[in-house]
Amino acid sequence: MELSLFLSLFGFLWVAAITPGPNNMLLTTSGANFGFVRTIPLMLGIMFGMQIMLLLIAFGVGNLIILYPALHLFLKIAGSAYLLWLAWKIMTAAYESLEVKDHPEKTLPLWQGAV
Template structure:
């Protein structure tokens, strides 16, 4: 029982803290509102626990045999995050967008697949599996317990960031304020990938 509580505490603390998912869902809440951002929210809340299950049940062994695949995913992840940062920074305030030029939030599938190129998601998934599994207990049971813990905390944790973004819209009702917010969130996304960029630089350019 104590182990499961520890897993829940880890899942909650790692899910509620800032990261690419939470920054993006908060930005989506401000720019598109809660209703249009629900597929994005559900994609995160289902996609990440499924990723944890896949990593825990042996997907990580593929990367042990073919480490270049992990490096490729890492590079693609950084490139995609930088692209998303540019989209966020250049997004027009919702009050200025015409029907023809209106941008769209991430879909369910885009948000779910994003977990596989999200650096923080990899750290959380591999860290949880490494810390809360042991050879003395059935691996399937342990991995499912970890995945279900993340599923249980995902909706309230990630949902709170979506709600916060939606509430902010009431205060940032001026186009210039919305632009400033979008640029700030884009910069945070860039900052979130700096450790990965530094790691890649040390590996391939040092």
């Protein structure tokens, strides 16, 4: 693999891994609600999905968009429709209030914030 391609792939992987995107938010929420051990299958699924996406990029699937410009338009429309559907689902979801019953005035101690 050429160095420029490797650096581009590494840059994409770095940004995808550290940005606070949906995968990181989902893992954070799952870990907070269910604990680390019960979140491991989700984490592995996200890791495998990322590897599949990187393999598709490495095999040159992006060239299909260059060969078929209509595919690029279709993907933009389908992606936009999916984001609009997700926004609608979030907007119409039932609101659930979280209540702290034992000590409502007490906040998390420093060590719990660090953990």
